[in-house]
Amino acid sequence: MKSIGTPMNPLDLAANRDSGYPEPFRSRCLPREKRALGDAAGLTTIGINHTTLFPGASSSMRHWHTCEEELVFVLAGELVLVTDAGEATIQAGQCAGFPAGHSDGHQFINRGSVPAVYLEISNRDEQDVAHYPDVDLRLDSPEAPGRYAHKDGRPY
């Protein structure tokens, strides 16, 4: 945590270049860089990541959260947003929000030729469960708390 109010350049922060997903989902989200702005600023109730998604990569598997709402604000480049409604392009300067508890999964895919950079903003809720309509994946299953599991609860 930096001093309160010290201006930060996100690119000065250490990047997480991995994905917590088990394979084969992990590879679909790389290469990607995440920098935890909220953590670096000492915030505790909100997660704010500065994410760079390189051409070909997906932000996540298509998912929705039971208790965590999200907003993505695109800073540079262009992404394809996939939801139940189909595909939509989202460009630098635009945003999209996802209230908690709506079973319409979303993901962003970089189908362009340049990196896309965006902020992902979410509340933190210990009761949250993420559901993945397209793949055999579940986060924070009661049978495997804090871990990715198959839909039937078996851990990966």
Place this chain on the structure above:
Amino acid sequence: MKSIGTPMNPLDLAANRDSGYPEPFRSRCLPREKRALGDAAGLTTIGINHTTLFPGASSSMRHWHTCEEELVFVLAGELVLVTDAGEATIQAGQCAGFPAGHSDGHQFINRGSVPAVYLEISNRDEQDVAHYPDVDLRLDSPEAPGRYAHKDGRPY
């Protein structure tokens, strides 16, 4: 609220061009435009404003919150951040965070010649009180809930 996941251009949203402060503080924060991205996306636990602060205006009076943490991400232009540590310049692409409960007031001032645009991100907490170290102002005084008051509790 738009459909879930519909990409939004912030500038398509209606702007609040006023300030809720009583005078003489209100005028110091104008001209300014705020667009409530979080509300438009149906979010309830996080407030996310897209704010345009014109030359000469201040984001707020210098303040700190008891229960609401904040992060400001500058999208365009340049601002002067004022805290107990003095003044610091914050530019497009940079951010600054303010954990709740630290009695170091902050404000941003546009001393440049072009509009500054930024996102302001905060959790929502009904118990929150804002304190203003430099001026005779208090938000959500127990004597005047939800209203601006003098430090002794008298409403403006």
